[in-house]
Amino acid sequence: TASMPESDIPLLQIARRFNLDRNEQLILAAAVGLDADPDLMELIGRLGQPRRVTVRAVQRMLAPCGVDFTATRALFKPDAPLLSSGLLRFAVHPDTEEEALTTALLVSQDCAETVLGTSGREGQEESMRDDSTGQEPPAIKERPGFMTAGPGNIPPAVSRGRSRTHRPAGASAEVKPGNMKLAELVLPGEVMNALNQFVQNPRALDATLASWGCTEMMTPGPFSLAVFWGEKGSGRKTAAEAVAGELGIPLVCVNPMEKARGPEDSVKLVVSGLETACAVGGILMIHPADPLFSQEYEDDLCPGILEGLSRHSGRVIMVTRHAPPASHPLGAACSFPIHFPRPDRDTRERLWRRLMPPGVPVDDEIDFGRLASAFPWNAGRIHEAIRRGVRRAAGRPGSGNVLRLKDIQFDEGPGTAGASGSSIPSEIIAPSVRLDSVALPDDLLAKVHEILAAAEHRALVLEKWGFGEKYRTGHGISALFYGPSGTGKTLTAEAVAGELGLPLRVVSAANILDKWVGETEKNTTQLFRTASEAGEVLLLDEADGLFGRRVSNSSNNSYYINNHINCLLSEMDSFRGIVILSSNRAFAMDRAFDRRIRWKLRFPMPGPEAREAIWRLSLPAGAPLDPDIDYADLARRYEFSGGLIRSAVLKAAYAAAAEGCAIAMRHLVAAAETETVSRRARRAMGFAPLAE
Structure with a gap:
């Protein structure tokens, strides 16, 4: 700055x-220098002061400049320019003037960048102007983005008016503002009670142990350790x-694996984080802390972590x-092991309502209660689904965009391998x-409604009525659809998924089986767990190739067959979704599978009434139809399955389109006759009988 004109010096x-x-x-320059230069901080530490930016540290640094801090303590009051403008800020609001001398001072990131010249000339000038008008602020307190000093404040982004994560210079920890309150969380009651206890009385466990005379079991130090454990996205x-x-204090975040070349580096990162938390008065x-509980850390390095904790109050x-x-030393020192379960x-339902942005227009088809029943997702997964859906809805061309069910329902459209996290070749269908739209006999339709009712009320039975705790396994819905080809098994499975508002994943058993040892079991496990996590209805086609009987140990391949069947049994037990098996024939399955599959539905060839309904349903409402079509006559003349009827209808539609006219009875009859000829030809294929 020596060669700069005075008007250009940032300070x-x-x-x-x-x-x-x-x-x-001078105070501002000293604070920025201490924050940016570890050597200066080390020098302050050698003078017997804490290694952090404080009023007293600044006083020591500026003593040679003749600054009289006795007369200028008023400069650190909340309404003084340094604090009211947000240039400096106490990490924790001091209650007395004496506390203010040793409480950590935090330097605004924008201020530090401006003074040090690291933010660029253009950025410096912009940061000193009003964000909305681009003009210089008329007075200090009217400066947008500078907040009044108070308890729990941390450095704001002074040039943009929004809070920002702060990382002190040379530190490995990030300091975040505590912008939330416990009342804003959506968590089970027992978790909320534990969190409130941790906030209000963190030493309650030690007090109880002391009253019982169990002093040897107390926490080895003045710290209070909580372990928040649960799956990713559970809200920890x-x-x-x-x-x-x-508590109105900052949160100091440390990743012990960040840039760590070994366990020793991880321990140093944790200890550094403890020092930062002490400096800013934060938590x-x-x-992730899982590696710290490993054997590698327990033997040699855990004492170092516990020593650092023992110096933290x-x-x-x-x-x-x-x-x-x-049994682990850190586990023994934990006073609050708090489990965050899957909601x-x-x-x-509360999470869906809470996380949905209030300004987003939502289509009437979205029912948060049904979404909660259909998708067994945690908070993180629900938040991601909402975020993805809102972006899709906002980017949809046209006016009057609203958030639709399909926007948040499916990760991807119909696809194959790799969709929704599975590497097994499959097809995901948005029903x-x-x-x-499905013509089924009354007794078969009643059983399908039973399956839907079970799926709709599963949460009530398993969670509220307590059957989930009573029975550890069997929480899923399983059904077997079997019968001749073309009788509506796949269509009914799609209709079930459609009624529940869930995606349908269709997988052929042939894509699960693998010639390599262990791969079939791996595919099976991945498939069931992916479908369960994604909230999909799983349709296993050609299931007779997968769900057979276990064989005697005397067989050469008994080990491999029995292994994959045992794996299937295990996954069926733990599966929490809806799985439908489909087969063209009844097959001899293992008795263990027979017990686990609750509904077994036989799909017969349709009778005359059902065939008439299928003929009607197979013709779309938008198709041009001649009034001479006699559906009852078609049903009497052709004893077709639903699949053959749909094939005939499609052929008739192509023929009518080629003629440029509506679909008439003659088109349907001609198409049905070609299907009849095809069936006779298929029966005649093969070797003729040998002559005598």
């Missing part, structure tokens, strides 16, 4: 904009932010996928068929 620009006097300029990190917000969140949160083992049906 002087800030001083003019915010009416800073000489002492305030959001809950940590809400805990910080409830430390370690995520605040709250610490570890975020893991699994429960902390009580039940009612909680999922366009309902039961009123």
Whole structure:
């Protein structure tokens, strides 16, 4: 800056904009220097001060400049320019002047970049102007983006008026604002009770142990450790932010695996995060913390982590996928092991309603209750589905866009391998068929409605009535559709998915079986778990090739056959979705499968009444039809399955389109006759009988 005109020196620009006097300029320069230069911070530490930016550290640094801090303590009051403008901010609001001397000071990121010249000239000038008008602010307190100092504030983005994650210079931790409250969370009651206890009385466990005389079981230090464990997307990190917000203090986030070349580096990152949390008066969140519970850390490095924790008097949160083992030193030090379970049906409905942006127009076909019943998703998955759906709806061409069911229902359109996370060749169908489009005998239709009723009320029976806890397995819906080809098995499966508002995944058994040892079992596990996670109706076509009987151990291939059948049995037990098996014939399945498949529906060849209904339903409403069509006569003359009828109808439509006229009775009869000839020809194929 020595060669700069005085008007271009960044610190002087800030001083003019915010009416800073000489002492305030020196204070701001010292604070920025301490924040940016680890060597200066180290020097302050050698003088016996905490290694963080504080009023006292700034005082030590500026002592040679003759700054009288006794007379200028008023410069650190909330209404003074340095704090009211947001240039500096206390990490935790001090209650007394004495506390203000040692409370950590945080430097605004934009201020630091401007003073150090790292944000660029254009950015510096822009950051000092009003965001809405581009003009210089007329007074300090009218400057948009600068918030009044108060408890729990952290550095704002002063040039844009929105809070921003702050990473102190040279630190490995991120400091985030606690913008949420516990009341905003949608979690089960027992989880909320544990979180409230962690906020209000983190030492309750130790107090109880002390009253019982079990002092050797107390936490080895003044810290309070909570482990938030559960699957990805269960709300663990959001809950940590809400805990910080409830206390009005920042959340310090550390990833022990970030740039770590080994366990030693991970421990250093954790200890550094503890120091940062202590400096800013915040809560430390370690995520992901699962590696810290491994054997590799327990033997040699866990003592280092516990030593760092023992010097920390605040709250610490570890975020893991699994429960902390009580035998591990960190698990033993945990006072609050809080499990974040997969939400039940009612909680999922609340999540759908809470996470849906209020300004998004929603189509009447979207029923949050049905979505909650259909998709067993956690908060993270629901949020992602809403985000994806809103973007699709907003990008749809045309006016009057609304969020539709199909926008949030399916990850992808009809596709094959790799869709929705499965590598097995399959087809995902967005159902366009309902039961009123399928002609079925009354007794068969009644059984299909039984399946739908079970699927609709599964959450009530398993979750509210307690059957899910009573019976550990068998929470899924399973059915077998068997009968001759073309009798409507696949169409009915699609109608079931359509009635439930779920995607249909169609997989052939041949695509699951594999010649390599163990691959069939791997495919089976992946398929069932993917369908369960995605909330899909799973249709296994040609199931007789997969669901056979186990064989005697004396057989050469008994090990491989029995292995894949045992794997199927296990997956059927744990499956929580809807699976439909389809086969062209009744087959001899293992008795264990027979017990697990609750509905077995035989699809017969349709009778005259059913055939007449199929002829009618096979002709779309938009097709031009001649009034001479006699559906009853077609049903009497041709004893076709539903598949053959649809084939004949399509041929007749092509013939009528070629003539440029409506579809008439003659077109349908001609098409049906060709199907009859084809059937006779197929029967005649093969070797003729040998002559005597």
